[in-house]
Amino acid sequence: MHRVGLTGGIGSGKSTVANVLQECGATVLDADHISRMCTQAGGAAMPDIRHHFGDAFVAEDGSMDRDRMRTHVFANPQAKQLLESIIHPRVHEELERLVQTSRADCVVFDVPLLVESGRWRSRLDTVLVVDCAYETQIARVMARNGWPRHQVETVIAQQSPRAQRLVSADGVLWNDGIDLPTLQALVLGMARRLGL
Template sequence: MLKVGLTGGIGAGKSEVSRLLGSYGAVIVDSDRIAREVVEPGTPGLAAVVEEFGAGVLAADGTLDRPRLGELVFGAPERLAALNVIVHPLVRRRAAELEAAAAPDAVVVHDVPLLAESGLAPHYDLVVVVDASRETRLERLVAVRGMTPEQARARMDAQAGRDERLAIADLVIANDGPLEALEPRVRRVWDQLRARAGH
């Protein structure tokens, strides 16, 4: 089994790379998706979040009100740390379960947005970084996600810098161009990953 860490700054195109790798046959372990699953209604994770932050973080239907929780923790390091203490162990446990269920010769890609920030790079056999310029990422966040330029800059500034991400990279996928230019690059990286996994 080859354990791959996949990361990239917001707006770099990591999700599209993850989707392509999955379509080629990689086992994708998506940290963001797992982070949502572990705080679904009825989970111990959601109960712990409500205990820490109060019932005000619940929407009318009993689900987690993510924007409201985001307001509480964004720009408040101690509140964010309290949230991470709850969610991160649950995410790690579920990711380990998914990895353990993969075939022995699988390429398991852990899609981890904050890989550079978390210091987890050494846990993977290699790290793939999806890279795009700050200008490209800003344009995408405004055009595709509907953020204001100020919101986009704040989100980018809350993450590790480009140099920090590139410093942990074993392989880099440049993604400043159009989507059709990305696919051949991802395919080349996939071929490299399969070779490393002994295929």
């Protein structure tokens, strides 16, 4: 089984690339989705989140208050580390469980913070980075999420610098100034090199 790590900054188009790889036959495991499952009402991380952060960070429905937590951890690096120490082990455990049940020849780990975590490289055969210009990231996220520019810039500042992601890459997909069919063609070419 070939293990591929897929990463990229917010707004880079990573999810689109993941969808095309899945259409090519890869099993795509979305770390963000698993993280959200852990922090929804009844999720595996919620007892520890409530214990360490308090009821103020739990929404009325019993899930983690994502907006409040995002604001808190961006302003407080120790809180960020604590939250990651609660969520990341559960995400890794679930990812490994899903790998064991996959029959695909290629598993793609869609991990936004792959480079930042420092724990992934030894578990992967290939790292793919989806990249675009800084201003493109900002424009895409503002249009997609309705966030103000400063909020997008804050998120980008919390992620690895582009140069650090690119240094870690075995392959780079440049997703800027191109249309969707062109991106899909690039991903298909990458998929062929991965044996899909």
